Every structure is written in C-alpha cells, then in structure tokens.
Amino acid sequence: MPGSGLRRVMPRHPGVFLFLLLLLGLWMVPIAYMLGVAFRPSAQAFDPTIFEWPPTLQNFALVLHDNHLLVNFANSVVVTGGTVVIVVAAASMFAYGLTALRLRWLNPVYAILLTTMMVPITTMVLPFAIMLKQLGWINDYRGLILPYAALGIPFAIVILKAFMEDSPRDLFEAAMIDGCTPWQMYLRVALPMVRPAVAFVAIWQIIVSWNEFFLALIVMTDPARKTLTLVPMKYSGLYMANPGALFAVLVLIALPLIVVYVVVQRHFVAGLLAGAVKG
C-alpha cells in the first residue's frame, strides 16, 4: 500500500491490534512466568510475581554444570529424526502408489490405514509395552521410532495424497515419455511437486514426536536413554526446593522446539494454506 511512512508503520486496525496484543500478553503469562523464575535469584524463587529485577544467570550456571541435558537432547533428536524420515518416506511412497501409479488394491488398504487415526495412544501403550519387551526394544530408539511412525503415517498419507491428487498429471506423462522409471518419477517428479506438503507433514511430526510423553515414559527407563520430555520429572524432584534451577531446566527443554518452530513456521503455515486443511 503506497502511503506516508507513518501509515506504513501504523496497523490498519489499531483497536484490533491492541486487543490482540493484550490477549497475547495474558496468553503468554505461563511462558513469561517460566522465564521470570528461571532468571531470578533463588532467594526470590517463591515470590508470587512474574518478573523480578535484576535478572540473573546463576540458575542456568547451576543446571548446565551438573546434568546430562545434552544426552537427553541427543536422544530426542534421534527419535524425532528417525520418526520423521520413516513417516515422510513411507507415507509419500504410499500416496504415490495410490495416486500417480494408481495401484487399485491400495484403495481399501488406505481406508483401513485411516482407522489408525481413531486409535488413541492410550489404547496402544499397554500392547506396545509388552510387545517391545518381547522384542528387547525397551531403552532402544526403535521402541519409540516405529510406534510413533505407525501412528503418524496415516495422517501424513492423507495430506500427501491430497496434494498429489491436486498436482497436474502432465508432469508424470512427460516424465514417462522421457523414459523415467517409477522410482525416478517418485524421486524427481512426485516428491518435489508436493514439497510444501512434505514440509507440513515433517514439521507436524517433529512437534508430535518431540513432545510425546506417555509411551516414552514406559519405553525409556534408562536415564541415559530418556528423551527430553521425560527430564522435567527428574528435576522436579531434584530441585523441589529450588524452583529457579528447575525452571532454568524447563526453559532449556522447551527452547529447542520453540526456536525450531519459529524458524520453520513459514513453511508450516504455507503448507496449511496451500490445502493441507481446506475449509
């Protein structure tokens, strides 16, 4: 919108803008409180306020000194990374077979796969626990990666299938005339064509896997294998009398995914608006 400098800086609906800011301020109280306690001296840890002045880094110095957060962080990275790779690969291959290759027998299979989305994880923890014990996969990354993938693949297929159906088939025909094999078509045509959907599916799977708690609680009993979501429990006992240190740990645990989301949110919203969800 061409206009004076002031007009470009001012929101067009200042009332709504201010209202949203106020609401956001209220909404962010728990986050602000978490930061507030993490950055205050331990003597003031129990003050019923959000912020205390001046801030201090002593809590972070303490928790960074005596813990294994990096190990837990690495565990989360392995579990989440493994899940995302399997979900994207398996779901995109299936969606490609269903739409581009039109393998007819996959239609009923697709319908069956979709029922997975109606199976709550509360139903699955007990059989998973027994099954993983029999496989010897307790405290094994596979014990989280494969169940997470199994529960994540159906939703990913829904999204990827929808995008592939909406993509022009001419590209496949052209690729075929050029003599592409089905694999080359999958890698060079189908996947690049639905890149926004892949980004969307991957980001959503990262959020879900990184934060999953129930199954991780049962599968990862060895402290050296615990994922980041399990760590606050240990510290809430350890630092019961020192909320400053506890909250510093919480900040360090929450931070990675928030940062990742802020960096990639553009792609998440783009995938959403491009048709992952249509109203």
Place this chain on the structure above:
Amino acid sequence: MTPLPPRRIPVSTGMRAGEAGPVALSPSLRHHNRKARAGLSVQVFALPAVLIFLGFVAYPVLWIILRSLAPDAAPGSPRGAFGNYFRALGDPVFWIALRNMGLWAALTIPIQMVLGGFIALLIERYTHRSRAFFRTMFFVPVVTSVSVVAIVWSQMYAPYYGIVQAYLHRLGLTLGIALLADPRTAIFALIIVNIWQWTGFSMVMYIAGINNISEDIFDAARIDGARFRHLVLRIVVPLVAPVTKSLLLLGVIGTLQTFPIVYLMTEGGPDHASEVFGTEIFRQGIVLGNTGYGAALSVIVLILSLALSILQITALGAEVAPRRACT
C-alpha cells in the same frame, strides 16, 4: 494482504478439467498403468506403510483385544472371558474417569474452538504486518513440551506462592483452597491447562479455513455494510464448518488420549477425583501389572473412540483433515 491460495482443480480421476470421459487418458499413461498393475516391482511403494501398520497397529490392537478376554493371575482377579470388563463396570474409579473425560471434552473442545476461531478471525482479517507474529506466538504453547507446561502450571496453581492465587487475590477473589489438591476443583484446573495449551491448534486450523473463504464473499459483505456480528455468524461460522467438524473429531480422540497433564500434575488424585482413562490404564496395566484389566480398559477406550468417530463421520460428515467440503 496475503493472496488467497489458488483453488486447485481436483484431478484425482486422472482427467483434466474439460476432458470428455474416463477413457481420455493419453496412450503413454494408459500403457504405463497396465504395466504398473502387472509389475510386482511397483507394489514395493506400498510396502513400508503396510508393514509398519501390520506390525505396530494391527498386531497390538488384536493382541490387546485377546488379552482383555483372559483373566489376570493376581488373587481376586475376576474369572470368565468378560470378567475384566465386568470389573471395570463395577469399579467406581472407571465411572469417575468416564465422567471426567465427558467434562474434559465438553469444556475443552467448544472453548478451544470459540477462542481459537475468534483469534484466527481477528488475525486473518484485521492484521497485516503483525500477522505472522501473532500466528506464531499463539501457537507457542502447542510446541511447548507438555511436561514443561505441567510443571509450570503446577507452580502457578501452588498455594501460598503460586501466581494464580496471588493475582486472583489482587482482583478481590481469595481462594481458600489448593486448586490441584481439592477434589472439587482438580479436574477443572487441569482442563484449563489443556485449553491453554491447545487453543493455538484450533486457531491454526481456523486460519486455514478462513483463508479458503473467497475474498469476493468478504467484499460483498463489506459493500452490504454487514456488521461484525453478522459477518461472523452468517459468513465465517457456516463456511468454516468443515474445520469445526474436524476439530470436534480430533478433540474427542485427543480427549481420550489425555495422560501427561493429569499424570504429572495430580496423578489422578486427590482420591481419584481427576482420574482419566490414561492414568487408570497406566496404574492398572503397567504399574500394578494387571495386564488383563488394563487391556480391557484399553479396549473400552478404543471402542469409545471408534464409535464416537464413526458417529461423527457418518452423521456430520466430519473429516480428520477437512478438504473440499465447500466449493
């Protein structure tokens, strides 16, 4: 102004718009399809998803159904094929959990919808440069680890030093009770945490829904001088109905998945007052080792989830990811 995403022409049938009939495929594609159907090698594309489904969904579900029909070894465990189910029906804790799940769904789903939809509408229609900022910030609780959320809120609810009590007191409302330790308030205190964490998800879904409403419709409303109230009730609410339906579907399933917030903040207490299916399955099936009883509870949750989902899909036409419900 973000440009509206272009409406795509559905080409799922392999036809381009304007083509005459189902036989209009080009020769190369038809040839390829014949080959694809005949060849075993292309079936490989379906294998990973199918194998993972068989091993990690179908097998565990079958296992838990069979296991629920077998009695536990512990003394006093019920006998008979359906003994575990009768035990659940006779256990007051089961009914408390069921009631709490009903409360959970009845409060979290509509409140998250209204709040999330309202925020989404304000962001999408009335902000411009700050749009990405608001979209991202309201979504932050969704990406914050639930165990972090649970501990922060436990401290906020704490008696004596918790900020909830302190600020309510300043507003003139003095609570004589510890919210999480009182059986009357515990479940509501947990529900508030859930609403806080998941409203951003409803918002994001509605953002997608609102962006699918044609700009022409908003223009027409503006020209007609429609008031905000009318804009919301007559245009936005009906046109985002597919999103609302899928939020209902996801909300019911999500409710039945409830575990970490309750486990970390009250462990289902005090005296089972905030028990949910997740905590009861965890206690019975994992901690106490009553595998058969835990399995029966798991199957009951599964049946509830399937029944409620199928009801919504058939009665309301709900979809997990709403697509093309209006054109």
